[in-house]
Every structure is written in C-alpha cells, then in structure tokens.
Amino acid sequence: MVTKSWLYDAIIYIYALSLLFYFSDFVGSNRSAKRMGAGLLSFVWVLQTVYLVFSLIEHNRAAAYSMFEALFMLSWLLVAVSLIISRFFRIELFVFSVNVIGFAVLALNFFSNPKVSPTLASWKISDELLFIHISLSIGSYGAFAIAGVFSGMYWFLHRQLKEKKWSKLMQRLPSLDKTDHYAYVSVIIGAPLLLLGLSLGVVWIVLEGDIRLLFDPKVINSWFVMLAYTFYLFQRIVMKIPGDRLALWNLAAFCIMALNVVFANFYSAFHQWS
Structure with a gap:
C-alpha cells in the first residue's frame, strides 16, 4: 500500500x-x-x-x-x-x-x-490534500510577488525615462524589456499554480461535504485574483497593451492578492492564520 x-x-x-x-x-x-x-x-x-x-x-x-x-x-x-x-x-x-x-x-x-493511504501514516487523507493545496497556493503567491516587484521596477524605470531623469539607481536595474519579461514569466508560473491550488481546494470542500464553503469570501476572492492575472495575460498576448499599463495592472492584481491573504483571518470562515 x-x-x-x-x-x-x-x-x-x-x-x-x-x-x-x-x-x-x-x-x-x-x-x-x-x-x-x-x-x-x-x-x-x-x-x-x-x-x-x-x-x-x-x-x-x-x-x-x-x-x-x-x-x-x-x-x-x-x-x-x-x-x-x-x-x-x-x-x-x-x-x-x-x-x-x-x-x-x-x-x-x-x-x-x-x-x-497517505505517505505519512500519521496524516489523514485531508491533511495531505491540504498540504498540496497550500504548497501550490504559496508557490503562486511567491511567483505573483516576484511579478509585482518586477512590474514596480518597470513602472519606476518608465516614469524616470519619460521624465528624462537619470540616476545611478537606474543603471543598477535591468532594462525595461527584461523587467517586463521577468514579470510576464513569473505570472506564467504563478497562474497555473493558483489554478491547480484552487481546484484542489474545491476537491477538499467537496470531500468535507460542506458546499457552503464554496461561497466563503476567501474562496470567491481567490477566483477574482485568478481572473485578474488571467486578464493581465489576455491584455499582453491578445490586446498588446503597452508595458506601462500592463505593469500597473500587474501591481493592482498583486494588491488584490495581498489584501486577500492579509484579511483572510478576519472575514473567512476557515482560511485563518490563528
């Protein structure tokens, strides 16, 4: 077994x-x-x-x-x-x-x-499911955080260049093309991780037998985060939106994700840190 x-x-x-x-x-x-x-x-x-x-x-x-x-x-x-x-x-x-x-x-x-049976005999099936769900979700949050940092760098560089302001800090940062590419790659990594994490979360709720948890504010907001990053990819790939607007949208999506994580302890029925 x-x-x-x-x-x-x-x-x-x-x-x-x-x-x-x-x-x-x-x-x-x-x-x-x-x-x-x-x-x-x-x-x-x-x-x-x-x-x-x-x-x-x-x-x-x-x-x-x-x-x-x-x-x-x-x-x-x-x-x-x-x-x-x-x-x-x-x-x-x-x-x-x-x-x-x-x-x-x-x-x-x-x-x-x-x-x-799960690999660790002391674990319940639901424990291992939650472990994978949390691991994938944390991985997506990390990737989105990195994307947010690169988007912030892009926006800063773009504003400095547009206003023709030069500084030593700008010389230490990657180019606009590289920061935009790194942010894009980070979102590509984070988006499927979050989608898989959400799918396992739904599986856990189904196994718990409490369908009401599907309408928990944290669950609903997590889908909004998924939609925000999906729309970022849609704007970049299909609409060909300029890099500065993409950077701002990426930063907005990151803020939605951050608020979703921070305030989960206050309004979620089961996504709580304590």
Whole structure:
C-alpha cells in the first residue's frame, strides 16, 4: 500500500508540473515548454497505466468495478486523448483545459479513497490534500510577488525615462524589456499554480461535504485574483497593451492578492492564520 501511495503521489506532482509547461506553451507558443510538458505528461500516462494494470490484476472479477477504478480510467483516458491531440494538432487551450479537469478528477479520486493511504501514516487523507493545496497556493503567491516587484521596477524605470531623469539607481536595474519579461514569466508560473491550488481546494470542500464553503469570501476572492492575472495575460498576448499599463495592472492584481491573504483571518470562515 505504501508503494501505491508513493506512486500516486508521484503521479499527482508530475501531473501538476506538466501542466505548468503546457500553460507556458499555451500563453507563449513555447515549443521547448510543450516538449517538456508532453514528456512529463507521457510519463504520467505510463505511471497511470502501470497503476491501472496492477489494480486490474488484483481486481476481483466477480465484483463490479468500483468508483475509484472508474474515475481512474477516466483520468487515464483524458491524459491519453490530450497527448494525441497535442501530438497532431495545435489546440493548446483544449489540451490544457482537458488536463486541468483530468488533474481535478485524479485528485478527487485519490483523496476520497481511504484505501489509498497517505505517505505519512500519521496524516489523514485531508491533511495531505491540504498540504498540496497550500504548497501550490504559496508557490503562486511567491511567483505573483516576484511579478509585482518586477512590474514596480518597470513602472519606476518608465516614469524616470519619460521624465528624462537619470540616476545611478537606474543603471543598477535591468532594462525595461527584461523587467517586463521577468514579470510576464513569473505570472506564467504563478497562474497555473493558483489554478491547480484552487481546484484542489474545491476537491477538499467537496470531500468535507460542506458546499457552503464554496461561497466563503476567501474562496470567491481567490477566483477574482485568478481572473485578474488571467486578464493581465489576455491584455499582453491578445490586446498588446503597452508595458506601462500592463505593469500597473500587474501591481493592482498583486494588491488584490495581498489584501486577500492579509484579511483572510478576519472575514473567512476557515482560511485563518490563528
């Protein structure tokens, strides 16, 4: 059982990592990221196949397939279809969206099954689910914080250059192109991490059986944060908004995220620091 738990943990983490690379390709047509994402996703499919084969071998032929096996097959099928589509067609949004669904199904299937023990025997299933949820969310917050710093640097440099003010500090900062690029890359990393964190949060709420938590102010505001950064990417990729306006929007999105984190202790029913 411990071996199976490690295998399932590996599938979850590698699956999440592959989605990061697929998201990078989706927003920026990055062929290297697509190859890396496809390679990791192929490895996920291989691990799923191994797990599925062993489960089917151990399966009691006299009994019907369980919900766990059915959902696992569904996730396995979604991964297989997305790999085929990714190989022969350039429909990045479809591939990414299908795999977000597949990841959520896989996580719900794993953490709702008491027979799949967590790696640490002293942990409950919900504890491990929350650990992954919190880890992904903190990773996204860190990436957004870095993006906010670079956007602040961009805005400062832009204003100084526009007003023709020169200083030694400007010489120590990266160029406008680099600060804009670094902020963009940070958002590309943070956005899928937050999306995966939110999906696992929804899975946790479903397992807790209290659907009212879906309407908790912290949950709703987290989706607003996701929308704010999604709109930033839309403005940059589709609308081709100038860098100074993008920097201001990125700073605004960071402020929304920061307020969401700081005030969670006051108005959230379950996202509290103490």
